[in-house]
Amino acid sequence: MSRPRHLPEPFHEGSFAVGAARAERVPMSSMRSLPSPFRGVRSHALPETVVERFGALLLVRPKGVALSHCSAARAHHLPLPRECEHDDLHVTTAGPRLRRRGVVAHRGQRATTLVQGLPVTDLAETWLDLAPVLGLDDLVVLGDAVAQRLGSTEPMRELLTRSTKGVARARVALGWVRVGSVSPMETRSRVLFGRAGLPEPELNAEIHAVDGGWLATGDLVWRAAKVVG
Numbered sequence: 001m002s003r004p005r006h007l008p009e010p011f012h013e014g015s016f017a018v019g020a021a022r023a024e025r026v027p028m029s030s031m032r033s034l035p036s037p038f039r040g041v042r043s044h045a046l047p048e049t050v051v052e053r054f055g056a057l058l059l060v061r062p063k064g065v066a067l068s069h070c071s072a073a074r075a076h077h078l079p080l081p082r083e084c085e086h087d088d089l090h091v092t093t094a095g096p097r098l099r100r101r102g103v104v105a106h107r108g109q110r111a112t113t114l115v116q117g118l119p120v121t122d123l124a125e126t127w128l129d130l131a132p133v134l135g136l137d138d139l140v141v142l143g144d145a146v147a148q149r150l151g152s153t154e155p156m157r158e159l160l161t162r163s164t165k166g167v168a169r170a171r172v173a174l175g176w177v178r179v180g181s182v183s184p185m186e187t188r189s190r191v192l193f194g195r196a197g198l199p200e201p202e203l204n205a206e207i208h209a210v211d212g213g214w215l216a217t218g219d220l221v222w223r224a225a226k227v228v229g
Contacts, residue, residue, distance in 0.1 A: 131166030143177035
């Protein structure tokens with residue numbers, strides 16, 4: 001592959017919009033050999049992370065678009081279920097549907113936060129967006145991770161007044177969500193014990209000796225029964 005020629009700043013590195021370069025009279029022949037992550041975009045090196053790919057997409061659709069669903073979960077470093085093990089970029093827009101190869105577009109308005117300076121649906125919104133496609137246990141695992149990050153289940157509860165697909169499953173899942181779990185297996189174990197009718201344990205609780213000295217931190221602690229899981 002031939003190397004690109006005649007690329008002045010700010011087109012000499014990273015990703016850029018072809019339209020912006022042409023407006024600065026950069027010849028198409030100087031850009032043609034560069035990889036194209038999306039139509040209308042050229043990159044000196046293909047973006048790798050989901051946030052980098054989204055940044056490249058925003059070069060040609062900068063307004064009213066937020067990273068969402070599985071892609072938002074990945075950007076937030078939430079535990080990803082099997083349904084999210086793909087390379088498609090999920091976005092939500094309040095405007096016209098976005099049509100690009102490799103992009104799954106959703107419609108609607110969502111509360112967002114910034115991840116590496118780019119708009120991403122916030123933790124609670126991301127949890128609810130995934131309710132239609134996740135099984136109940138996976139939704140509880142995701143909910144535990146969100147609750148732990150937020151320090152509360154209330155932001156998720158506030159979204160459950162919506163009439164949206166998956167909200168009934170989200171209501172059931174939220175009944176099992178707790179603050180304090182720090183891994184998917186802790187969540188799955190807690191839910192398993194709960195369904196078996198056992199008392200609810202403390203999560204990641206410290207255990208101390210009679211004199212107050214620290215002995216251990218248990219993932220699941222039934223203090224009254226003196227049992228640690």
